[in-house]
Amino acid sequence: MLLKSNDGNDFPIELEDVISPDQKVRFRRQIEFMLEIDKLKKVLRKTILLDRSRRENSAEHSWHIALSVLILSEYAKDPDVDLFRVMKILLVHDLIEIDAGDTYCYDDQGRRDQARREKKAADRIFNLLPADQAATFRELWDEFEEKKTSESRYANALDRLQPFLHNYFTDGQIWQENNINSAQVKARMQPVNDGAPMLWKYVSSLIDDGVKKGFLAE
């Protein structure tokens, strides 16, 4: 690999004319980050695709919700929310799962040390980037986790909504396999209310309907 050495000596020679030694190290880190994040495609979530053929991975989930930023923008609680920032938050927010894995939201055991595992992952993964970019990516992730800004609240709403739709529109297959009840789902979906109240009303009605149809325990 042209990017393997630490001192940069095997970097393509023809780039020497257009790139300084400092930039060379910077560029190597960016390319290595590009290669590293490919691993998010191997992190499987509990959610299944709508055709029920397989579990969803975290990279395609991130794409789905980043696009939903545009599709559902009019339902964001704050009409002045910065959609570009929401999109960036969502593209970045699951990268820590490369090390920490996806923790099922109703797995109380796994959730006990989730924060510690994810922080450790963030420390490693974002710091593969040059320092300024590492800081930017880390801020986006911290913002998502803290849920204090309009942008992170809308982002969290979309992150909860998409797997919920998959669960409902596959007749609650994953809910049933894991004996999930409506109170658990309602609690889990509160961020939808915080970030997009109209969508919460919709979610709430589907939960009630799911109980009626037997997708979910009462």
Added chain:
Amino acid sequence: MLLKSNDGNDFPIELEDVISPDQKVRFRRQIEFMLEIDKLKKVLRKTILLDRSRRENSAEHSWHIALSVLILSEYAKDPDVDLFRVMKILLVHDLIEIDAGDTYCYDDQGRRDQARREKKAADRIFNLLPADQAATFRELWDEFEEKKTSESRYANALDRLQPFLHNYFTDGQIWQENNINSAQVKARMQPVNDGAPMLWKYVSSLIDDGVKKGFLAE
């Protein structure tokens, strides 16, 4: 499904208070679009993951390149390029593959009617959305295809770079399986030069190195 009827009569009753009849139809179309685009996760590309375990799908590819907008922004030819627009273009650009499939870039047969197939797909898929959003999405796709703006040029550069990196860093497995030569790859990678000249220099040096290492025919 609560969203199945065309006249909207089975829409959740509690939403009647917060949503007008017109908005109801609009919201249904948005949710149905959310469900439809899940199918992009089933569209397989020629590219393989870096661990060579399987082919990549178009949804996770879209995520990877949308995130690369940020990682590699300093190499965009136009320093004033609108990164939000590039990101939107890349999140949307492959949706037409839900109907048209992914056409291998060196498949001359498949490429003959590619434009016709993709236009037909765009007409159907984007028009699932409410008219104003359908127009917005279509504009993003048209812009990507026409390659006239700084944003679409940078977007096209990233769309070509990522699978190229996968090919090079898997020792050209897919190139070899398909008897691809360096002239074909160089021609295919020209959009990288148009949208991000520094990245093109890097790509160009990797192509030469790939020939030397036997990943690619001369």
